[in-house]
Amino acid sequence: MSVSEKIDNAETEDRPEEEGRPRPRPATIYDVAELAGVSIKTVSKVINNLPQVSYATRQRVSEAVETLSFRPNQLARGLASSRSFMLGLFCDAPAAGSGYAARIQMAMLTMCHNEGYHLIVECVHATNPQVGRQVNALVAQSSLAGVLLMPPLSDVPALIAALKHTKTPIVRFSPGTAESDVIDVDIDNCAAARDMTNYLIGLGHRRIGFVRGPLYHGDAVMRFEGYRLALAAAGIAFDEDLCADGDYTYKTGMRAGEQLLSLPERPSAIFASNDDMAAGVMAASLRFNLRIPQDLSVAGFDNEIISHAMSPRLTTCHQPIAEMAEAAFFAIIRQNKKHAGTFHLPHKIVVRGSTAAPGMAGVDNDDNEAPTPFFNG
Amino acid sequence: MSVSEKIDNAETEDRPEEEGRPRPRPATIYDVAELAGVSIKTVSKVINNLPQVSYATRQRVSEAVETLSFRPNQLARGLASSRSFMLGLFCDAPAAGSGYAARIQMAMLTMCHNEGYHLIVECVHATNPQVGRQVNALVAQSSLAGVLLMPPLSDVPALIAALKHTKTPIVRFSPGTAESDVIDVDIDNCAAARDMTNYLIGLGHRRIGFVRGPLYHGDAVMRFEGYRLALAAAGIAFDEDLCADGDYTYKTGMRAGEQLLSLPERPSAIFASNDDMAAGVMAASLRFNLRIPQDLSVAGFDNEIISHAMSPRLTTCHQPIAEMAEAAFFAIIRQNKKHAGTFHLPHKIVVRGSTAAPGMAGVDNDDNEAPTPFFNG
């Protein structure tokens, strides 16, 4: 089929079927080379932005690309170079902590779009013993440029081992365990939880309840640790009775809140490991007829959209999602696992109306907000 | 680096460097054919479950596959057959209505995983005039087996035209406009909103407020239509003053609630087009010191997790997410756009504590729940 025929056909798409005409096949690198009067090698250089092509030639090729609406076939490219422009994003069930995962995904999507990559999302079950097989089946088959692990997958040794075996660069978000030859991206969850606890202590709280997250989440472990460190530093004895367990869902947060508020001597503040659970605590406080923050201060973690959507709005800890996604992306693309290590991005305590000194009414000041938008920002 | 050197390196990954050993290159179809003593054609048949291979041969090939941990390279497969095992999921920014989109994505992930497909998620901006180019760059390049359009992308003509041009099967979720040669999957939003309105009317409500969703969302249009039809059928005059606008976010729901509750003669019930906005309405009602449902009934739509996570829990309309994903998946895979048309899946009104007859206390009965889980179910 000649180039002109092809061009012709592409145009016929909206008209009724015409016979005797070959079907519009997308233009290939050969078509471009022919139209530009160069070899395919030269075209390849141009579309890959490689040097050593004269300006005039580059220009001519670009025009041909434009004329033919040529788009290099990613499959062929990947096959020939054994490196695809695809990143794998592996996540567990989204039920728990879904806000964080969804925001990371969105931010990664933006990065990929800007840089010409694509994101393959895969659902992997942390507890599946076949996890290694599943990983190989995907990674080996598709020469993924890298794999991003969302918690709690960041801490599944079998998964990481399988991934390392395939030589795929790995980025783990918010891991709780150490691992060699991988890139870790998170905030310092321990320091952040310590900061939040210190803030509550600074307000005058002494009996501070804590709602733990699921301990197979590394970040949940670190946040609990930060809480304890802050108490210790302030000379407040740790009291297991002031701790309750949740799995990062609203419902378990509510149960935990009921448990803590049923104590003979109830806490004056409750710090939940994430915003969903903090929302549950606030719901529980209604049943005890407690005013927030006069009778009970509540703090969350993550700066999820829900933390904004309550009344009073929730004091929480902001994670710089977009920056984390950007760090992960470039670490995986550019450094190709040579620069394994940890990226600790800065967190920020966001004070809103749900916390105050014991017995005091709250102040909910919009100016306290992080200036960055919640999503994509 | 020579091939043998390369092979060498991979093998040594966990052990100290060994010399003289070829590197573990992933097994190819040739390796399998050699080990099984057959041609690659036969191997191809076996791995693709094609007929006309004797049982004994199939057995031998399968063993070789197992022994070598062979996984067919998806890139090569896609290139050779010009059909990949990848589906594209296109969504707009996730801010509004993100719950629905996230749940669809999760359900599609499960479908893909079960059926050996992969999901490429792409962020497309409905208002981007270059939308056609963006689509081509992805679809044409990767021979996607099909593309799933999430609202509001379901109603972006330029996008759909570009997609049709590439001959890719298209599934639209919850579209508001008609389109030929595509597969549509949704519930009957109009009938569902009518059912909900009828339910409120049946409770004795006459002044029923309505919070519209963004009208570039087809489902928002249909839900508004259903509300009006129900009023008309009951002989209740439509009153634009009882309507307010939102964009499916909590915040706009709260504003809409404030607007409607500030009316001289305020509504006894408010039906919001989605759960997030209904939650906003409930928050607004607090500021007016209204008890729910005694002073105000509130209904939402979608049966999002948030509808469960409020007190009282929200009366809403359940969408069968998993069934929608399944219908979409098989429509795209099997029917390959030959059977274009609409799949209307059944909705279900879920009555909870936020609605009651005017002046009456609510009943929140767990048994009213749809027995299906929220996610994946």
Place this chain on the structure above:
DNA sequence: CTGAAAGCGCTTACAG
């Protein structure tokens, strides 16, 4: 029931 050969559309040494 099975094989040998061509081809999918690129990239990549190797030459010049």
Place this chain on the structure above:
DNA sequence: CTGAAAGCGCTTACAG
């Protein structure tokens, strides 16, 4: 600065 050729790992008519 550019070209001709081999090869990535599959599928698919075409033969038998």
